[in-house]
Every structure is written in C-alpha cells, then in structure tokens.
Amino acid sequence: xxxxxxxxxYKITEKSQAVAFWCDPISGHATLYWYRQILGxxxxxLVQFQxxxxxDDSQLPKDRFSAERLKGVxxxxxxxxxxxxxxxxxxxxxxxGQFANYGYTFGSGTRLTVV
Amino acid sequence: QxxxxxxxxxxxxxxxxxxSLNCTYSNSAFQYFMWYRQYSRKGPELLMYxxxxxxxxxxxxxxxxxxxxxxxxxxxxxxxxxxxxxYLCATPGLIAGNKLTFGGGTxxxxxx
Numbered sequence: 001x002x003x004x005x006x007x008x009x010y011k012i013t014e015k016s017q018a019v020a021f022w023c024d025p026i027s028g029h030a031t032l033y034w035y036r037q038i039l040g041x042x043x044x045x046l047v048q049f050q051x052x053x054x055x056d057d058s059q060l061p062k063d064r065f066s067a068e069r070l071k072g073v074x075x076x077x078x079x080x081x082x083x084x085x086x087x088x089x090x091x092x093x094x095x096x097g098q099f100a101n102y103g104y105t106f107g108s109g110t111r112l113t114v115v
Numbered sequence: 116q117x118x119x120x121x122x123x124x125x126x127x128x129x130x131x132x133x134x135s136l137n138c139t140y141s142n143s144a145f146q147y148f149m150w151y152r153q154y155s156r157k158g159p160e161l162l163m164y165x166x167x168x169x170x171x172x173x174x175x176x177x178x179x180x181x182x183x184x185x186x187x188x189x190x191x192x193x194x195x196x197x198x199x200x201x202y203l204c205a206t207p208g209l210i211a212g213n214k215l216t217f218g219g220g221t222x223x224x225x226x227x
Contacts, residue, residue, distance in 0.1 A: 004158075033214065040123070042203055042217035043159065056214060091158050103149040103205070104215070106158035 002026040004107035006092050012113045018080035021110045025074070025094030031055075033104070034067055034077050035091040043091055049075060082114045116141045119187075119204050121218035130227050134191035138204035138218050143185055149215065150178055150189045151203040159203055163189070194225045 005024040013019045025032050030051050035043035046065065048056040051072035060067065064083070069075040079086055089111050095104035121138045128134055140148070146167050151159035165171045168182045179188040191198055201220040207213040 006158075040219075042205075042219045044217070045214050048214050089156075093158075103151070103161040103164045105161065106151075109156075109158045111156065 002105070004092055004094050004105050006090075006107035006110055008110055009108065010111050010113075012115060013082050015084055015114055016081040018078065019082050019112065020076055020078045021090050021092075021112075023075045023077070023092030023107060025092070026105060029094035029096055029105075030072070031095045031104075032069060032075050033093040033095075034075070035093065035106075037089040037091055037109070039088070046077070046090075079112075082112075084114050087112055087114045117218075118142070118145070118208055118216040119206055119218040121204055121221050123219055123221060125222040125224055127224045127226060128194055130194060130196060130225055132194050132225075134189075134194045134198065134223055134225070136189040136191075136202050136204075136221050136223070138187045140185050140187065140206060142209065143182055144209055145206050147207050148178070148180060148187045149205045150176075151205060151217075153201045153203060153220065155200075162202075191223075196225050196227050199223060199225045 007022050032049040034046045037043040046060045047067045049069045052069050067077045089109045091109045093104045093106045119138050119140045149164045150162045152162050153159040163178045165178045168180045171178045175192045177190040201222045203220045204218045205215040
C-alpha cells in the first residue's frame with residue numbers, strides 16, 4: 001500500500017535553532033498538505049500545495065516558518081528560529097485532488113520537541 | 116465557531132461494548148465528512164468517509180450523518196483493546212476538494 005514518507009520521526013532542538021522536516025507524498029498525488037498537531041488537539045493546516053504552487057498558507061507563521069515543493073513532488077518545511085511553542089507533531093498528507101472529498105493519506109509525522 | 120467540534124473524552128468502555136462517538140458541525144451545507152483513527156505517536160489513518168446524510172457501514176464501524184441536527188456519529192461494535200486510540204472527525208467544509216478541518220479528537224480506551 002502506498003505511503004506518505006516523512007523524516008525524521010523525532011527531532012529535539014534547542015530554542016532559536018533551525019529545524020527542517022521532509023515529506024515525500026504518494027506518487028502521483030498533486031496536492032500536499034502540512035499540518036501541525038499540538039498534543040491533545042486536532043491537526044491544523046499550515047500550508048497546502050497544488051503541484052509546486054502554494055494554495056493556502058494563511059495559517060503559516062511566515063516570520064519563522066517556510067515551506068517549499070520545488071519540483072512538485074517532495075516537500076520541506078523549515079522553522080527558523082524554533083520557539084518552545086513549536087513543540088508539536090508535524091504531519092504531511094497528500095491527495096489526488098478529485099478524491100480529496102473522500103479523505104487523504106497522512107504520513108507518520110515528525111514529533112518536534114524544542115528545549 | 117469551529118467547523119467541527121468533538122468532546123475530548125476520554126471515553127472508557129469494557130471490551131465488547133459499543134463505542135459511540137459524536138461530532139457537531141457548524142454549517143448544514145457541509146456534505147462530506149471523514150473519521151480518522153490516530154494511535155499514540157502515529158499519523159491519523161482514514162477509517163471512513165460519508166456523503167450527505169444517512170448511514171455507512173464497514174465491518175464493525177458505522178458512520179452516521181444527521182443533517183437536521185448537524186451531527187455526525189461513529190459507532191464501533193464489539194470493541195477491542197486495539198480500538199483504543201483517538202478518533203478525529205473532519206470535513207472539507209463548503210468547497211469540494213478543500214483542505215480538511217479537524218475536530219479536536221476523542222480519546223477512547225477499551226479495557227480488556
């Protein structure tokens with residue numbers, strides 16, 4: 001079964017350091033999403049890509065977060081500088097656009113701890 | 116008002132019992148709804164999706180939409196300890212193929 005690959009699985013970083021997460025969506029999926037999930041809460045969208053273009057980044061804290069999907073395939077999410085409040089699970093998901101109404105597939109996530 | 120909301124639980128049931136989970140949603144025009152299961156330290160896994168109103172069944176799982184009261188439900192029959200997880204409801208809202216908005220999740224514990 002096709003999977004969304006994410007790395008690393010866990011990351012511990014010090015406050016004010018830079019950190020990056022990588023995601024490889026299911027092959028052929030044009031739409032890629034980055035979500036953040038704080039412990040005990042539901043996932044919240046940070047950024048949505050359609051191919052290499054950003055469709056929605058309204059909830060992305062752009063002063064410290066950036067995301068790219070240069071060739072419309074894999075994607076990187078970066079935080080610089082990291083803050084204590086950024087500790088969360090960062091989830092990547094992908095979908096075949098026309099089937100997005102039927103749900104999309106998540107990766108296993110990257111659990112970030114900022115100390 | 117959030118698009119979907121759920122009781123955070125935890126909901127504790129004995130093995131074999133029926134688990135009943137609910138979400139409320141904000142706009143009666145929403146048509147698509149999903150239920151995801153999330154084990155600790157894992158990504159959410161799609162369980163079921165429903166369209167419009169009525170019931171949908173898949174094995175031990177039944178999803179139900181009540182448009183008149185803007186309520187969606189997930190029932191798990193013959194619950195097993197392996198069903199212990201957080202259950203998230205989600206909707207793309209009004210726009211077909213839109214981003215999913217999630218409820219806060221309900222934690223379920225099935226005791227042997």
